[in-house]
Amino acid sequence: xxxxxxxxxxxxxxxxxxxxxxxxxxxxxxxxxxxxxxxxxxxxxxxxxxxxxxxxxxxxxxxxxxxxxxxxxxxxxxxxxxxxxxxxxxxxxxxxxxxxxxxxxxxxxxxxxxxxxxxxxxxxxxxxxxxxxxxxxxxxxxxxxxxxxxxxxxxxxxxxxxxxxxxxxxxxxxxxxxxxxxxxxxxxxxxxxxxxxxxxxxxxxxxxxxxxxxxxxxxxxxxxxxxxxxxxxxxxxxxxxxxxxxxxxx
Amino acid sequence: xxxxxxxxxxxxxxxxxxxxxxxxxxxxxxxxxxxxxxxxxxxxxxxxxxxxxxxxxxxxxxxxxxxxxxxxxxxxxxxxxxxxxxxxxxxxxxxxxxxxxxxxxxxxxxxxxxxxxxxxxxxxxxxxxxxxxxxxxxxxxxxxxxxxxxxxxxxxxxxxxxxxxxxxxxxxxxxxxxxxxxxxxxxxxxxxxxxxxxxxxxxxxxxxxxxxxxxxxxxxxxxxxxxxxxxxxxxxxxxxxxxxxxxxxxxxxxxxxxxxxxxxxxxxxxxxxxxxxxxxxxxxxxxxxx
Numbered sequence: 001x002x003x004x005x006x007x008x009x010x011x012x013x014x015x016x017x018x019x020x021x022x023x024x025x026x027x028x029x030x031x032x033x034x035x036x037x038x039x040x041x042x043x044x045x046x047x048x049x050x051x052x053x054x055x056x057x058x059x060x061x062x063x064x065x066x067x068x069x070x071x072x073x074x075x076x077x078x079x080x081x082x083x084x085x086x087x088x089x090x091x092x093x094x095x096x097x098x099x100x101x102x103x104x105x106x107x108x109x110x111x112x113x114x115x116x117x118x119x120x121x122x123x124x125x126x127x128x129x130x131x132x133x134x135x136x137x138x139x140x141x142x143x144x145x146x147x148x149x150x151x152x153x154x155x156x157x158x159x160x161x162x163x164x165x166x167x168x169x170x171x172x173x174x175x176x177x178x179x180x181x182x183x184x185x186x187x188x189x190x191x192x193x194x195x196x197x198x199x200x201x202x203x204x205x206x207x208x209x210x211x212x213x214x215x216x217x218x219x220x221x222x223x224x225x226x227x228x229x230x231x232x233x234x235x236x237x238x239x240x241x242x243x244x245x246x247x248x249x250x
Numbered sequence: 251x252x253x254x255x256x257x258x259x260x261x262x263x264x265x266x267x268x269x270x271x272x273x274x275x276x277x278x279x280x281x282x283x284x285x286x287x288x289x290x291x292x293x294x295x296x297x298x299x300x301x302x303x304x305x306x307x308x309x310x311x312x313x314x315x316x317x318x319x320x321x322x323x324x325x326x327x328x329x330x331x332x333x334x335x336x337x338x339x340x341x342x343x344x345x346x347x348x349x350x351x352x353x354x355x356x357x358x359x360x361x362x363x364x365x366x367x368x369x370x371x372x373x374x375x376x377x378x379x380x381x382x383x384x385x386x387x388x389x390x391x392x393x394x395x396x397x398x399x400x401x402x403x404x405x406x407x408x409x410x411x412x413x414x415x416x417x418x419x420x421x422x423x424x425x426x427x428x429x430x431x432x433x434x435x436x437x438x439x440x441x442x443x444x445x446x447x448x449x450x451x452x453x454x455x456x457x458x459x460x461x462x463x464x465x466x467x468x469x470x471x472x473x474x475x476x477x478x479x480x481x482x483x484x485x486x487x488x489x490x491x492x493x494x495x496x497x498x499x500x501x502x503x504x505x506x507x508x509x510x511x512x513x514x515x516x517x518x519x520x521x522x523x524x525x526x527x528x529x530x531x532x533x534x535x536x537x538x539x540x
Contacts, residue, residue, distance in 0.1 A: 070333025074389070077298045077327035078350045081319075248300040249261070249292075
């Protein structure tokens with residue numbers, strides 16, 4: 001994040017000039033559109049692939065690492081309940097995701113604010129959206145909250161695969177495969193494919209963008225929150241059942 | 251103290267344990283014997299709550315338990331091929347287990363007790379198998395358990411480590427700890443166990459106490475230099491013995507009968523050059539392993 005900021009600081013003017021050329025043909029822009037808030041918004045695009053990948057690598061290891069090291073036998077022969085052990089790991093996973101999102105927020109927001117200052121933001125979501133400077137931080141806070149929930153839902157799925165296959169690499173590859181396939185399916189917005197969309201978790205994860213629409217569609221976002229909560233609960237419950245019934249025979 | 255009834259387990263189509271039952275008396279050392287793949291480790295894993303059996307009941311002090319995980323409260327376990335967090339030191343690993351158990355054990359003393367000294371800064375990933383085995387014993391002892399359940403604890407130990415462990419187990423048993431040890435090493439177990447359960451293909455082939463073992467008949471093989479004659483054949487048959495070859499006879503004798511038979515053979519001018527005894531446990535073990 002810091003390097004991107006420095007790169008943009010030294011050579012960004014040319015890049016943004018090119019990107020904003022089409023807008024400037026139709027609008028008279030008073031002031032500088034390239035500011036810290038815009039860069040922080042652009043940094044959110046890591047939510048599509050980069051952040052999920054980094055998170056599932058750690059999540060998969062949190063759960064299947066114990067099987068790979070063989071330390072699961074050490075832990076489960078102590079007088080603790082399996083459900084307590086799994087709960088502590090789930091809490092660790094959630095804390096990790098929240099900390100990770102906070103660190104991302106810090107590095108996406110503060111260096112760019114310091115280097116480029118603040119201001120109104122123009123983004124392209126269903127047309128041009130003008131985001132007032134005063135509302136940006138509030139929108140950003142809710143985006144990060146929503147993104148954390150998305151990542152918890154996605155990690156819950158990885159956790160289930162990690163417990164099922166007891167192997168970090170398998171869990172990562174399956175989760176990545178699902179992420180890629182669902183992202184591809186999401187791009188098919190015609191015919192019967194469009195009816196699939198609400199069932200794809202990637203469709204709901206992408207709803208963070210709606211925080212940057214002038215009039216935030218609260219109900220649409222809430223529907224995605226319910227879906228992601230349901231997904232997280234489904235995979236967490238499945239993981240409890242799997243872990244509690246599992247034979248540790250190797 | 252502990253009674254296990256009707257324990258059975260299968261993986262896929264393979265039967266691992268076939269409705270076995272046994273009991274463990276307080277302050278005993280039970281040797282769980284059997285060749286590799288007999289089902290010993292499966293019994294230990296069920297007792298540790300790692301594997302769920304198809305059927306089986308556990309009684310502690312004659313009270314039926316809801317499942318086998320109840321044993322974890324009062325047992326220390328060493329599971330075959332023990333594993334630890336490789337990036338932590340022995341003490342850090344023990345500290346983690348100590349916190350889980352809310353134990354107040356002195357880790358320094360515990361490490362000395364199992365012979366793990368001078369490993370303060372060494373990470374477990376650099377430990378030899380024997381050192382890991384010692385650390386596993388230390389973690390099993392962490393809660394001062396009433397019952398110690400050890401699966402193949404002699405694996406990877408050098409002769410010194412082996413004798414240290416036997417002495418430690420004897421010492422713990424003297425102070426009241428009940429011990430269940432599984433091993434495929436019969437001679438080693440015979441040195442300190444006072445009860446034996448021989449497992450073969452998921453069944454109990456023999457369940458015998460050391461006292462019974464000492465008092466039971468032994469298979470005694472007498473080998474002679476010269477070929478045996480009719481005199482020896484007649485004598486052997488009179489004692490229900492068996493002619494094994496033209497220079498060896500075999501009897502089933504109580505320990506107090508051995509000296510009499512040797513005297514009789516000497517009187518018949520047939521001094522044996524070799525007398526080989528096998529108790530019933532050794533005989534059964536040989537039978538199932540050969």
